[in-house]
Amino acid sequence: MVVKLKQRNNASVGAASKVDTTAVVRGVIGxxxxxxxxxVRSYSEKFDKWSPASFKISQEExxxxxxxxxxxxxxxxxxVQDNVRTFALAQRASIKDFELEIRPGVHLGQxxxxxxxxxxxxxxxxYPLLASAHMTILTAKCAGVPHVTACTxxxxxxxxxxxxxxxxxAGADDIFVLGGVQAVASMAIGTETMKKVDFIAGPGNAFVAEAKRQLFGEEIGIDLPAGPTEILIVGDxxxxPFILATDLLSQAEHGPDSPAVLITNSKTVGEKTIEEVDRLLKILPxxxxxSVSWDRLGEVVLVENLDEAYKVADEYAYEHVQILTENPREALEKMSNYGALxxxxxxxxxxxxxxxxxxHVLPTRGAARYTGGLWVGKYLKTVTYQEVTSAQESGQLxxxxxxxxxAENFEGHARSGDARAHQYLGEKFDWI
Known part of the structure; x- marks a missing residue:
């Protein structure tokens, strides 16, 4: 049984005006x-009223x-950066290189x-989200990235x-005061004053997210698809209700498109939380x-028990999932779709x-079904190598x-193998 004590205001959501973000971003990139x-300067003037002599900040500045x-x-x-660094370095230490000899003289490595x-x-x-500097720049440096260009x-x-x-x-090598699509496109494509990068990380508004999407693949790699901040709380x-309401609003203030959801097995807790949200909104700066986010996208969902709550929460697959129950660690075993618990x-x-x-750079809009968030591993390329030192094994391979x-009709591939079998085992082939 799933009952919504508060539902999304779909009429309000539908009434929201929409800009053709895709077309705008495509035009700027082009x-x-x-x-x-x-x-770049033209768009910075247009969107940010910002046109300094140089967008790059010198060391003296x-x-x-x-x-x-x-x-x-x-x-x-x-x-804060010491906390981020400690965790990121522990992540890096957990990622191991290895080499394996699967047969005598046949070496495979990672x-x-x-x-x-x-x-x-x-x-x-x-808001000036300076915490994102810790998450993107410092984590990249902990991964060993030689050069980080940073824009804000x-x-x-x-x-x-x-x-x-x-x-x-955090360790940025070059810092530019430059925002929006023009910043992302400059880093991805490269300009006269900004070196092209291979990968872009970091959150942003809908235009920044769309720029990353359009540039992904041909120009750059990206951390993950990004959307508005989401919070889901499972409460028993x-x-x-005061803590529930406070924490829901902590994320709703990000923007008018930030969903905030409570799933609870208690009708009393659900109703009191709604009352608390309404009360707190009267005094929240x-x-x-x-209030717009809560009205449009806030939900309070009543379920029969916590097992059903975890199941419903997994269907939402939100980035932030908070567990306010008597035994919160139960969620580690019973949930799988979240950016962070x-x-x-x-x-x-x-x-x-x-x-x-x-x-805090985490998957949104259901992406938690197939990916986690930004971490040291996103800045690493896991590559493999192989070496055969045994003539006998090379011939058998x-x-x-x-x-x-x-068997796949790849004759050219087959002949590369034939050549080794001929050279090292003396096998005869019609084409040699």
């Missing part, structure tokens, strides 16, 4: 591809900008090689000093955004977003290769 820096940041913020950035150059996009706009937009025509400090302390009859009342999604050390290739 212009930058053709006209380079000239087009970086130091001057950082000098304006309060020491407490610098200290907090360093502490290596994990860092991507040579990465672009990190650090969003700005409504100006905020209200000004350089976001706190974000620049986070980017620098013991959950505190970001209620103008969070947050277990117990002492843990919240905001910790993951801002400071605890796990990565040649015979096997010849038979296998001819």
């Amino acid at each position: 212009d930058i591809r053709a006209n380079g820096d000239q087009a 970086i130091q001057q900008i950082i000098s304006t940041v309060p020491q407490q913020i610098i200290d907090d950035i360093k502490q 290596k994990n090689v860092p991507i040579n150059s990465v672009g990190a996009y650090i969003p700005g706009g409504r 937009p100006p905020i209200a025509g000004k350089i976001p000093a706190n974000t620049i400090a986070a980017m620098y302390l 009859e013991h959950a505190d 970001t209620a103008d955004i969070a 947050f277990l117990g009342e002492k843990t919240c999604v905001s910790y993951g977003d801002k400071c605890i050390g796990t990565n 040649g015979l096997l290769c010849g038979r296998s290739a001819r």
Whole structure:
């Protein structure tokens, strides 16, 4: 049994105006591809009212900008980055190179090689998301990436000093104050003043996400498809409606398109949570955004028991899944579709977003069914190598290769095998 105590306001969702994002992004990319820096400057002026002499921040400018940041913020950035670094390095240590001798003289191996150059996009706009610098730049450096180019937009025509400090302390090699599609396209294509990268990571608005999608494959690799922030909470009859409401709104304030869902086996908890959300929205400074998100995309779902709750939660496959139950670790065994789990009342999604050390770039819009979030492994290429040092084994592989290739009508492949069988075993072939 699944009952919705609060449903999405589909009429409101449908009424929202839509821009042809795909066409806009395609046009910007095409212009930058053709006209380079000239087009970049034009779009920066148009979208961000930003046209400095150079979008790249020099080392001297970086130091001057950082000098304006309060020491407490610098200290907090360093502490958060230490958490992120500790976890990312542990992830890297878990990824092993190996070599295996499957038969005498037949060696197969695996290596994990860092991507040579990465672009990190650090969003700005409504909020200066300096935490994204930790997640994208620092994680890339922990993977061993030699060069990271980082871009962040100006905020209200000004350089976001706190974000620049986070980017620098995370290890960015080049920092540009440049936002939106023009930043992503510049990194992916390369311009007169920006080197082309091989991979782009980082969250962003719908235009940034669409730019990454359009450039993926031919130009660059990307971390994962990105969409609006999502939160889903599984709460039982013991959950505190005040905590539930607070945590739901913590993500609803991201934007008017951020879903917030509670799944509970308690009608009382569900109803009281709705009441608490309504009460808190009257005093939340970001209620103008969070209230729209809650009205349009907020849901409270009543189920019979927690097993059904976990099943329904897996169907949503949200990026952030918070478990506020008497035995939260049960979800580790009973759920599989999520970007990150947050277990117990002492843990919240905001910790993951801002400071605890796990990565906050996570799969949205159902992508958690097939991928996890950004991590050290995304910046590594797992490559293989092989070497045969035994003449006998090479000849035997040649015979096997010849038979296998001819079963697929690949005569050229078969003859590569024949050549080894002839050379090392003395086998006779009509074509040799």
